[in-house]
Amino acid sequence: MEKTLNNKNCSGCGLCSLICPKQCITLKKDKYGFLVPVVNEDNCIHCNKCVNGCELRQEEAKNFPLNIQAIQSRNKKILRKSTSGGAFYEVCKAFSKIYGKNINICGAAWEDNLILKHKIVNGIVSIGPLQKSKYIQSQASVIFPKIKCLLSNNEFVIFCGTPCQVHALKLYLQKDYDNLLLIDFICHGTSNDLVLKNCIQASINTSLMDDIQYNFRVKYKLHKYPYSVKIVNNHKVYKMRNDHFHSLFFSGSITRPYCKESCKYKNEHRYSDITISDCRGPEFKQVSSDLYSCVISNTEKGNNIVKRISGVKFKNYNFNLLKRYNPCFYEIEQTNNNSIFDDEYLEDPIRKIKKYGYQKNFLSPKEIFLNKIGIKKRTNH
Ligand SMILES: Cc1cc2nc3c(=O)[nH]c(=O)nc-3n(C[C@H](O)[C@H](O)[C@H](O)COP(=O)(O)OP(=O)(O)OC[C@H]3O[C@@H](n4cnc5c(N)ncnc54)[C@H](O)[C@@H]3O)c2cc1C
Ligand code: SF4
Ligand code: SF4
Ligand code: SF4
DSSP, X not given: OEEESOSSSOOOOOHHHHHOTTOOEEEEEOTTSOEEEEEETTTOOOOOHHHHHOGGGSOXXXXXXXXXXXXXXXXXXXXXXXXXXXXXXHHHHHXXXXXXXXXXXXXXXXXXXXXXXXXXXXXXXXXXXXXXXXXXXXXXXXXXXXXXXHHHTTOOEEEEOOHHHHHHHHHHHOSOOTTEEEEEEOOOOOBOHHHHXXXXXXXXXXXXXXXXXXXXXXXXXXXXOTTEEEEEETTEEEEESOOHHHHHHHTTSSSOHHHHHTOTTSSSOBSSSEEEEEOOBTTBOOOGGGOOEEEEEOSHHHHHHHHTOOSEEEEEOOXXXXXXXXXXXXXXXXXOOOOOOXXXXXXXXXXXXXXXXXXXXXOOHHHHHHHHTTSOOOXXX
């Protein structure tokens, strides 16, 4: 017999599956595609370790933000491959300057068929697949035992993930390691691969998904909008200024219900050494080629690494601006947008996505340009 451990008050971090002494917990998809812990009751000895050890039951973090600044990488290639100003790359580079080129870096990377998992790469030269935000949940806990092994062998490790993943890793490790740097980001929430696939089908009007790739927040040379999308399906490339996934994700309609309603990580108590985020405010243009990242040090260890960042553009930033323009750092955002998950969605997800998703025509940068000069017009709907 199988039983869901908890699907309402759960971040899907997977820590309980690692804690269980009988290995009887696995993460499985719920009806909307979100990973939840499922117990095989035949092997369960009712020790309650999973419930008592759940990350959401543990005490709040003791780290509070110490410093904040805005940075932008001067390396054009890195900037283009990063979501905002390349803070993740620059922090890893600073860490590598101190601890050598063989540092281990762990972050979220695509596998086939839009599966997102945490992966470890060796050295900053291999960082490419980890860069860029992917706004669906990455399976991170599977890599925790490997991280523990590297740390025990005195190797240097950087882990970057959502605040709930960073907390889960800390609890799994059970002690602090000087050779570990923890990075999280201000986190609005995550969706999942099933929802992403449904959104792609709705956006490019196809039921055939072959060799599919999806790129969030692509920075195109030709236009400046920082939330463009690139989809590759069956060797066809679709470049869009917006799509159903981006539109529904940023309005909070397709995030995990726990992220939207009750996330305990949307506040200043940080489990990480460094928090990175987008940088918004009157002085910061939201132009794809000119975005800055915020870098917040939460510990002395983090602060020492941030101080070693060099060769980048710095700008002043402060916590008042952060509070005003990035409220997720302080509290759960109150929005009027409803989640799209209900019986209507289960009956026909594509129809529901089209009804509530992006309502304008999808045009590529080239098409936008041609439209502007009056040569061509094409719509996908
Ligand atoms: C799910 C999600 C929600 C976010 N919400 C906000 C927000 O509300 N406000 C805000 O200011 N910024 C948010 N961010 C952060 C933002 O998108 C950028 O990552 C940030 O500006 C840093 O950009 P960068 O250029 O320094 O680094 P990037 O090159 O973008 O590096 C991103 C880092 O995050 C890791 N990562 C990417 N996707 C995932 C994932 N799904 N799960 C775990 N780790 C991942 C990568 O491995 C990499 O280490 C969010 C990011 C994600 C992934
Ligand atoms: S009660 Fe104990 S044995 Fe049962 S699932 Fe939880 S941790 Fe595993
Ligand atoms: S430990 Fe993580 S996955 Fe397990 S119940 Fe708690 S929040 Fe959910
Ligand atoms: S919003 Fe909260 S629970 Fe959801 S992924 Fe982010 S940190 Fe985890």
